[in-house]
Amino acid sequence: MKISPKPIQFFFPYKDKIFSGKNLKVAFAIYLNKKRDLKTGEFIECSGLSELDLYLNQKVVKRSSHLQVIHLFYEYSFLDKVLENELIALILEFESCKEVRLNEKRLLSFSVEKQVTKAGYDKRYQRGRQHLLRGDCYQYNLTIPFHIQLKNTIDAFQLISNIWNRKRDRGAYGHATIIPLLEKSFISNSPECLFQAYEEGGDVLIETMPIKGTVKISDNDVLERWEELKSSDKNQAELFMITDLLRNDLAKINSKTIKVCTLKAPLKVPGMLHQYSKIQVRTNRDLRFRDIIKSLFPGGSITGAPKKRVIEILKELENVPRGLYCGSTIISYGKIRAASINIRTAEFLHQKNSLSYHAGGGVTLLSDSQEEWNEIQNKVDSFTRLL
Numbered sequence: 001m002k003i004s005p006k007p008i009q010f011f012f013p014y015k016d017k018i019f020s021g022k023n024l025k026v027a028f029a030i031y032l033n034k035k036r037d038l039k040t041g042e043f044i045e046c047s048g049l050s051e052l053d054l055y056l057n058q059k060v061v062k063r064s065s066h067l068q069v070i071h072l073f074y075e076y077s078f079l080d081k082v083l084e085n086e087l088i089a090l091i092l093e094f095e096s097c098k099e100v101r102l103n104e105k106r107l108l109s110f111s112v113e114k115q116v117t118k119a120g121y122d123k124r125y126q127r128g129r130q131h132l133l134r135g136d137c138y139q140y141n142l143t144i145p146f147h148i149q150l151k152n153t154i155d156a157f158q159l160i161s162n163i164w165n166r167k168r169d170r171g172a173y174g175h176a177t178i179i180p181l182l183e184k185s186f187i188s189n190s191p192e193c194l195f196q197a198y199e200e201g202g203d204v205l206i207e208t209m210p211i212k213g214t215v216k217i218s219d220n221d222v223l224e225r226w227e228e229l230k231s232s233d234k235n236q237a238e239l240f241m242i243t244d245l246l247r248n249d250l251a252k253i254n255s256k257t258i259k260v261c262t263l264k265a266p267l268k269v270p271g272m273l274h275q276y277s278k279i280q281v282r283t284n285r286d287l288r289f290r291d292i293i294k295s296l297f298p299g300g301s302i303t304g305a306p307k308k309r310v311i312e313i314l315k316e317l318e319n320v321p322r323g324l325y326c327g328s329t330i331i332s333y334g335k336i337r338a339a340s341i342n343i344r345t346a347e348f349l350h351q352k353n354s355l356s357y358h359a360g361g362g363v364t365l366l367s368d369s370q371e372e373w374n375e376i377q378n379k380v381d382s383f384t385r386l387l
Contacts, residue, residue, distance in 0.1 A: 007040055008181040010069055010092055011100065011160060012331060013170045018102055021067050021094030024165035029182075030089040032159035033271060034279035038090075038181050049079070052089050056290035060197045060204055060337055066180045067094040070146065070289075070330040071177065071186065074322035077311055081215045086321065090177070091359060094354055103161035105223040108387050109151040113255055116144040116375055131313050132365050139241050140304040142372070143360025145320055146380055147348070148387075150162045150353045153331045154339060156185040163189055163206045163386045169270050175329050179349075186324050188345035189383060191269050192276075194299050194328045195292055197298065203282050205294060210245050210301040211267060211343075212239040212362055225273050226266050238358075240265060241364070243277040245300040245307060250281040252295040257282040269344075271382045289330060292339075299341040302326040304362065323347060344383050357383060 010021040027038035032050040037044065055070055071090040075082050082088060110268035116124075128140050171189040178185045181191055193209040213235030214223045231236055243260065251258050261277040303326075306349045325345065329381050330339040346355040359379040363373050 001323065006178075007097055008092065008180065010067070010158075010175070011173075011177075012175040013164060014336070016167050018164060019097045020100045020101050021069070021092065021096075022098045023095035024092070025030065025066070025095060026091060026093035028178075030091060031089055032079070032084060033377065036269045041181055048088065052091070052269075053290065055091055056293060057288050058332075059285070060289060060292070061199055061285050063336075064332070065096055065334070066090070067097050067331070067333040069175075069177070069282050071324055072293070072297060072327045072330070073324055074298055074327040076327065077303075081315065082367065086322070089244075090179075092177070092351075094107055098299075102164060103158050103185065105162050105165040106124045106152075106158055107152065108162060110387060111145040111149050112153070112383065112384060113180070114144075115147055119120065121373055121376075122369055125372065128313065128317055128363055129365075135315060137310045138305045139266065139362050139364045140239060140317075141302050141315070141318060141358065141360055141362045143302075143322065143326065143358045144318070144376065146357045146359065148355035148357055150385060153353055156187075156348055156350065157377060159185070159387070160187055163187060163383075165386075171269070171344060171387055173329075173338065175331070175340065183350045185348040185350070186345070187348055188324075188329070188340065188342050190343050190345060191267060191274070191341045192299070192301065192341040192343055194339040194341045196354065197287075199285075199291075200282075200364075202285065204285055204287050205259070205280055205282055206287075207278055207280045208250065208299075209276050209278045210239075210242045210299065211274045211276045211341075212242050212301055214361065214375050215273050216271060217268070218275045222268065222273060223340050229273060229275055230264055233359070234364060237364050237366055238362045239275055240356070241281065241305050242300045242362070246277075246279050246296070247303045249295050249307075250279055250302065253287070253291060254281050254283045269382055270376055270385055271351065272297040289332075293328075293330075297328055298326060299328065301359070301362070302341055302343065318354060321360060323356075345381070359383075
């Protein structure tokens with residue numbers, strides 16, 4: 001039996017501090033018909049989906065001193081097409097959390113390689129546009145992969161330290177997982193929320209905050225660029241479509257209490273400005289995580305509308321797995337009940353000293369291929385400028 005030489009680690013920013021899981025209890029990689037113990041390397045034949053459902057079936061209001069983390073990979077959204085050895089989830093459980101100190105930032109050199117050329121992107125874009133013209137969908141979120149080769153040898157924790165070194169640049173829903181047995185780490189600086197859950201007056205409030213619309217900014221033009229962003233017909237159409245989609249997704253939980261709390265608000269991230277909305281639903285205390293996931297996953301902002309048809313279209317257009325990128329990570333600890341949408345997320349391959357990274361954007365009939373391509377490059381820059 002193979003024993004992992006180093007411990008599995010999980011980190012997340014919270015209220016200007018960085019926390020990590022303490023005393024690992026459970027660590028499994030979930031596949032369709034098996035799971036793998038990530039501490040020993042042992043494969044166990046079983047229904048992976050049944051194992052995952054044990055964790056998703058927990059009540060949202062259940063409090064525990066244990067830290068539970070569920071990484072849902074994007075491919076969980078179309079299980080009928082998932083390959084036998086394709087990861088669909090990671091499950092981690094720790095006895096508790098502790099605050100950690102990051103390392104000082106270390107100067108890194110790297111190169112970014114496009115895995116899809118502009119011509120290749122245009123072909124995918126135009127094929128997707130035909131679906132728009134036929135009325136198959138109203139918006140699709142087309143993404144492409146990038147390869148980031150680090151020229152300095154670096155360990156995963158140092159890489160995490162570099163990305164989260166400045167508090168103002170940390171994604172509110174970021175997280176990082178180091179898995180020595182797989183010789184890889186998953187590092188997310190996501191600013192986007194799939195859901196947050198709160199207890200209020202004997203009920204549970206579920207909020208989702210989709211991001212749609214992007215402009216590049218500098219330090220001194222934020223207000224000017226916000227006026228440009230919020231008045232853009234194209235960006236407004238993107239946001240309103242996905243807000244309506246999310247409103248309908250939440251209605252599957254409780255159709256009588258849907259509330260759009262915020263229709264359009266600014267969100268500043270490294271080098272860019274987004275706009276987002278906030279939608280809320282009130283429900284009872286028997287709500288389970290799987291009820292929320294069934295209603296919301298994958299996030300509408302990284303798929304499009306209508307969601308089910310767009311997922312099929314994107315699988316045809318992209319032809320590569322998204323993996324944890326565009327999936328969601330559920331964190332349950334104390335009062336924290338939240339799940340990210342894993343944008344600005346990379347897979348760090350330890351032996352190759354490289355990162356696999358995806359970026360994309362929403363396409364509507366008002367979109368322009370060159371502008372969409374530029375937006376994708378800006379999203380790559382937003383992540384790599386932190387390295």
